[in-house]
Amino acid sequence: MEKISLHIFEEDCNGCHACEIACKQEHGLGVGPRLIRVIEKSPLFIPVYCHHCDDFPCGDVCPVEAITRDKHGIVLINEELCTGCEACVEACPYEAMQYDEDRELAVKCDLCHERLEMGAAPACSLACPAHCIAWGDPKDFSN
Amino acid sequence: MIPLLREIRPDPIVEVHPETAKKHGIEDGQWIYIESPRGRIKQRAKLYDGIDPKVITSEHGWWFPEIKDPGHGWEISNANILTDNAFETCDPNMGSTNVRVCLCNIFPCENE
Numbered sequence: 001m002e003k004i005s006l007h008i009f010e011e012d013c014n015g016c017h018a019c020e021i022a023c024k025q026e027h028g029l030g031v032g033p034r035l036i037r038v039i040e041k042s043p044l045f046i047p048v049y050c051h052h053c054d055d056f057p058c059g060d061v062c063p064v065e066a067i068t069r070d071k072h073g074i075v076l077i078n079e080e081l082c083t084g085c086e087a088c089v090e091a092c093p094y095e096a097m098q099y100d101e102d103r104e105l106a107v108k109c110d111l112c113h114e115r116l117e118m119g120a121a122p123a124c125s126l127a128c129p130a131h132c133i134a135w136g137d138p139k140d141f142s143n
Numbered sequence: 144m145i146p147l148l149r150e151i152r153p154d155p156i157v158e159v160h161p162e163t164a165k166k167h168g169i170e171d172g173q174w175i176y177i178e179s180p181r182g183r184i185k186q187r188a189k190l191y192d193g194i195d196p197k198v199i200t201s202e203h204g205w206w207f208p209e210i211k212d213p214g215h216g217w218e219i220s221n222a223n224i225l226t227d228n229a230f231e232t233c234d235p236n237m238g239s240t241n242v243r244v245c246l247c248n249i250f251p252c253e254n255e
Contacts, residue, residue, distance in 0.1 A: 017151050024147050031146045042161075042171060042190045 002137045003073035005052050006111060012132035013045040022127035026112060033098035035109045036124050050096040050109035058088035058097050074111045082106055144208035155205040155220040157186040160196040167249055174252040177201055179245050182224035185252055199249060
Protein backbone atom coordinates (compact mmCIF):
# COMPACT_ATOMS: atom_id res chain seq x y z
CA MET A 1 0.00 0.00 0.00
CA GLU A 2 1.07 3.57 -0.63
CA LYS A 3 2.86 5.84 1.81
CA ILE A 4 0.57 7.85 4.06
CA SER A 5 1.39 11.17 5.63
CA LEU A 6 -0.29 14.23 7.07
CA HIS A 7 -0.35 17.61 5.39
CA ILE A 8 -1.68 20.82 6.93
CA PHE A 9 -2.69 23.72 4.72
CA GLU A 10 -1.47 26.44 7.04
CA GLU A 11 -3.16 29.29 5.17
CA ASP A 12 -6.60 27.88 6.06
CA CYS A 13 -5.88 27.33 9.77
CA ASN A 14 -7.75 29.70 12.09
CA GLY A 15 -6.12 28.60 15.33
CA CYS A 16 -9.10 26.93 17.02
CA HIS A 17 -6.95 24.12 18.52
CA ALA A 18 -9.69 21.53 17.84
CA CYS A 19 -7.05 19.18 16.40
CA GLU A 20 -5.14 19.26 19.70
CA ILE A 21 -8.23 18.33 21.70
CA ALA A 22 -9.26 15.59 19.26
CA CYS A 23 -5.74 14.14 19.35
CA LYS A 24 -5.58 14.13 23.14
CA GLN A 25 -8.97 12.42 23.33
CA GLU A 26 -8.05 9.82 20.73
CA HIS A 27 -4.78 8.95 22.46
CA GLY A 28 -5.98 9.36 26.05
CA LEU A 29 -3.33 11.97 26.86
CA GLY A 30 -3.53 14.42 29.74
CA VAL A 31 -1.62 17.60 30.43
CA GLY A 32 1.83 17.69 28.86
CA PRO A 33 2.28 15.83 25.59
CA ARG A 34 0.78 17.51 22.52
CA LEU A 35 1.23 15.33 19.45
CA ILE A 36 -0.15 18.05 17.20
CA ARG A 37 -0.21 21.67 18.25
CA VAL A 38 -0.80 25.07 16.72
CA ILE A 39 1.49 27.93 17.67
CA GLU A 40 -0.09 31.36 17.29
CA LYS A 41 2.39 33.87 15.96
CA SER A 42 0.19 36.59 14.55
CA PRO A 43 -0.75 36.73 11.72
CA LEU A 44 0.42 33.14 11.29
CA PHE A 45 -0.82 29.90 12.77
CA ILE A 46 2.02 27.43 12.76
CA PRO A 47 1.04 23.78 13.14
CA VAL A 48 3.68 21.57 14.73
CA TYR A 49 3.31 17.89 13.99
CA CYS A 50 5.23 14.75 13.07
CA HIS A 51 6.27 14.67 9.42
CA HIS A 52 7.10 10.93 9.48
CA CYS A 53 10.43 11.85 7.85
CA ASP A 54 12.07 9.58 5.28
CA ASP A 55 15.26 9.64 7.36
CA PHE A 56 13.82 9.79 10.84
CA PRO A 57 16.40 11.16 13.30
CA CYS A 58 14.29 10.05 16.28
CA GLY A 59 14.84 6.45 15.24
CA ASP A 60 18.56 6.95 14.58
CA VAL A 61 19.24 8.16 18.11
CA CYS A 62 17.01 5.66 19.94
CA PRO A 63 19.38 3.43 21.96
CA VAL A 64 16.91 0.53 22.10
CA GLU A 65 15.63 0.82 18.51
CA ALA A 66 12.07 1.27 19.70
CA ILE A 67 11.20 3.64 16.83
CA THR A 68 10.49 1.98 13.51
CA ARG A 69 8.60 2.58 10.29
CA ASP A 70 5.60 0.52 9.29
CA LYS A 71 4.50 -0.51 5.79
CA HIS A 72 2.71 2.80 5.15
CA GLY A 73 5.76 4.86 6.12
CA ILE A 74 4.31 5.77 9.51
CA VAL A 75 7.00 6.16 12.16
CA LEU A 76 5.88 4.42 15.36
CA ILE A 77 7.23 3.94 18.87
CA ASN A 78 7.16 0.49 20.43
CA GLU A 79 6.09 1.43 23.94
CA GLU A 80 7.28 -1.88 25.39
CA LEU A 81 10.85 -1.14 24.30
CA CYS A 82 10.86 2.61 25.09
CA THR A 83 12.89 3.44 28.19
CA GLY A 84 11.91 7.11 28.33
CA CYS A 85 15.48 8.40 27.81
CA GLU A 86 14.19 11.38 25.77
CA ALA A 87 16.98 11.15 23.19
CA CYS A 88 14.35 11.25 20.43
CA VAL A 89 12.75 14.37 21.95
CA GLU A 90 16.10 16.13 21.56
CA ALA A 91 16.68 14.79 18.05
CA CYS A 92 13.37 15.72 16.41
CA PRO A 93 13.87 18.77 14.14
CA TYR A 94 10.14 19.60 14.24
CA GLU A 95 9.78 19.36 18.04
CA ALA A 96 7.04 16.84 17.35
CA MET A 97 8.36 14.16 19.69
CA GLN A 98 6.75 14.52 23.10
CA TYR A 99 7.41 13.08 26.54
CA ASP A 100 4.59 11.71 28.67
CA GLU A 101 5.61 12.31 32.28
CA ASP A 102 2.78 10.19 33.66
CA ARG A 103 3.89 7.03 31.90
CA GLU A 104 7.57 8.04 31.55
CA LEU A 105 7.56 7.24 27.85
CA ALA A 106 8.13 9.12 24.62
CA VAL A 107 4.94 9.63 22.64
CA LYS A 108 4.45 10.77 19.07
CA CYS A 109 1.86 11.08 16.35
CA ASP A 110 0.99 7.57 15.15
CA LEU A 111 -1.21 9.05 12.40
CA CYS A 112 -4.09 7.25 14.15
CA HIS A 113 -2.97 4.07 12.35
CA GLU A 114 -5.62 2.02 14.12
CA ARG A 115 -8.30 4.29 12.69
CA LEU A 116 -6.66 4.17 9.25
CA GLU A 117 -6.87 0.35 9.35
CA MET A 118 -10.65 0.72 9.74
CA GLY A 119 -10.80 3.19 6.87
CA ALA A 120 -11.44 6.18 9.16
CA ALA A 121 -9.65 9.54 9.04
CA PRO A 122 -7.10 10.60 11.66
CA ALA A 123 -8.81 12.28 14.63
CA CYS A 124 -7.24 15.71 14.03
CA SER A 125 -8.28 15.73 10.39
CA LEU A 126 -11.87 14.83 11.29
CA ALA A 127 -12.11 17.54 13.95
CA CYS A 128 -10.69 20.41 11.88
CA PRO A 129 -13.56 22.83 11.06
CA ALA A 130 -11.49 24.51 8.34
CA HIS A 131 -10.76 21.15 6.66
CA CYS A 132 -7.11 22.10 6.42
CA ILE A 133 -5.66 18.76 7.63
CA ALA A 134 -5.25 16.36 4.73
CA TRP A 135 -3.89 12.84 4.89
CA GLY A 136 -2.94 10.28 2.29
CA ASP A 137 -0.27 9.82 -0.34
CA PRO A 138 1.99 12.90 -0.25
CA LYS A 139 2.12 12.91 -4.06
CA ASP A 140 -1.62 13.79 -4.15
CA PHE A 141 -1.31 16.97 -2.06
CA SER A 142 0.17 19.00 -4.90
CA ASN A 143 -3.18 18.84 -6.70
CA MET B 144 -11.59 23.09 35.04
CA ILE B 145 -10.34 20.53 32.52
CA PRO B 146 -6.53 20.57 32.84
CA LEU B 147 -5.77 19.66 29.23
CA LEU B 148 -7.98 22.48 27.97
CA ARG B 149 -6.33 24.93 30.35
CA GLU B 150 -2.96 23.81 28.99
CA ILE B 151 -4.00 24.89 25.50
CA ARG B 152 -5.51 28.24 26.54
CA PRO B 153 -3.92 29.34 29.83
CA ASP B 154 -4.47 33.10 29.54
CA PRO B 155 -7.21 35.50 28.44
CA ILE B 156 -6.29 37.03 25.11
CA VAL B 157 -7.00 40.50 23.81
CA GLU B 158 -6.44 41.17 20.13
CA VAL B 159 -4.61 44.40 19.36
CA HIS B 160 -3.67 45.77 15.96
CA PRO B 161 0.15 45.86 15.56
CA GLU B 162 0.13 49.63 14.87
CA THR B 163 -1.93 50.32 17.97
CA ALA B 164 0.37 48.10 19.99
CA LYS B 165 3.40 49.98 18.73
CA LYS B 166 1.82 53.30 19.69
CA HIS B 167 1.18 52.07 23.24
CA GLY B 168 4.49 50.25 23.60
CA ILE B 169 2.90 46.81 23.72
CA GLU B 170 4.63 43.65 22.57
CA ASP B 171 3.10 40.38 21.40
CA GLY B 172 2.27 38.14 24.36
CA GLN B 173 2.62 40.89 26.95
CA TRP B 174 0.08 41.33 29.75
CA ILE B 175 -1.72 44.62 29.27
CA TYR B 176 -4.23 46.60 31.30
CA ILE B 177 -7.53 47.48 29.66
CA GLU B 178 -9.15 50.41 31.38
CA SER B 179 -12.56 52.04 31.08
CA PRO B 180 -14.15 54.68 33.36
CA ARG B 181 -15.63 51.79 35.35
CA GLY B 182 -12.58 49.70 36.07
CA ARG B 183 -9.48 47.97 34.92
CA ILE B 184 -8.67 44.39 33.92
CA LYS B 185 -5.63 42.70 32.50
CA GLN B 186 -5.35 40.32 29.58
CA ARG B 187 -2.61 39.09 27.35
CA ALA B 188 -2.01 40.96 24.08
CA LYS B 189 -2.06 39.12 20.81
CA LEU B 190 -1.04 41.29 17.88
CA TYR B 191 -3.47 40.79 15.02
CA ASP B 192 -3.77 42.89 11.87
CA GLY B 193 -7.24 41.63 10.93
CA ILE B 194 -9.04 44.23 13.04
CA ASP B 195 -9.35 47.99 12.83
CA PRO B 196 -6.46 49.77 14.59
CA LYS B 197 -9.02 51.79 16.56
CA VAL B 198 -10.54 48.77 18.32
CA ILE B 199 -9.32 45.89 20.45
CA THR B 200 -11.13 42.58 20.96
CA SER B 201 -11.13 41.36 24.50
CA GLU B 202 -12.31 37.92 25.61
CA HIS B 203 -15.18 37.77 28.05
CA GLY B 204 -16.13 35.29 30.74
CA TRP B 205 -12.70 34.86 32.31
CA TRP B 206 -12.09 33.67 35.84
CA PHE B 207 -9.47 31.34 37.26
CA PRO B 208 -10.58 28.09 38.92
CA GLU B 209 -6.93 27.40 39.79
CA ILE B 210 -6.80 30.45 42.10
CA LYS B 211 -8.02 29.04 45.38
CA ASP B 212 -9.54 32.25 46.80
CA PRO B 213 -13.32 32.18 47.26
CA GLY B 214 -13.61 34.64 44.35
CA HIS B 215 -11.29 32.62 42.07
CA GLY B 216 -9.77 35.84 40.71
CA TRP B 217 -13.04 36.93 39.14
CA GLU B 218 -11.97 40.58 39.02
CA ILE B 219 -8.58 40.08 37.29
CA SER B 220 -9.62 39.62 33.68
CA ASN B 221 -13.40 39.91 33.67
CA ALA B 222 -14.57 42.14 30.80
CA ASN B 223 -17.88 42.80 32.60
CA ILE B 224 -15.95 45.22 34.80
CA LEU B 225 -15.38 47.45 31.76
CA THR B 226 -18.94 47.58 30.42
CA ASP B 227 -21.70 49.80 31.71
CA ASN B 228 -23.88 47.66 33.98
CA ALA B 229 -25.98 50.47 35.43
CA PHE B 230 -29.66 49.68 35.95
CA GLU B 231 -30.69 52.69 33.85
CA THR B 232 -28.81 51.61 30.74
CA CYS B 233 -29.51 47.87 30.81
CA ASP B 234 -32.20 46.20 28.75
CA PRO B 235 -35.50 46.65 30.69
CA ASN B 236 -36.75 43.18 29.73
CA MET B 237 -33.71 41.00 30.23
CA GLY B 238 -31.40 43.13 32.35
CA SER B 239 -28.54 42.42 29.99
CA THR B 240 -25.90 45.01 29.30
CA ASN B 241 -26.93 47.30 26.45
CA VAL B 242 -23.83 47.22 24.28
CA ARG B 243 -20.85 44.91 24.03
CA VAL B 244 -18.50 47.76 23.15
CA CYS B 245 -17.10 50.60 25.20
CA LEU B 246 -14.39 53.20 25.12
CA CYS B 247 -11.19 52.03 26.71
CA ASN B 248 -7.53 52.73 27.15
CA ILE B 249 -4.72 50.17 27.05
CA PHE B 250 -1.25 50.17 28.49
CA PRO B 251 1.35 47.52 29.28
CA CYS B 252 1.58 45.92 32.73
CA GLU B 253 4.92 47.06 34.10
CA ASN B 254 5.43 44.25 36.57
CA GLU B 255 4.57 41.22 34.39
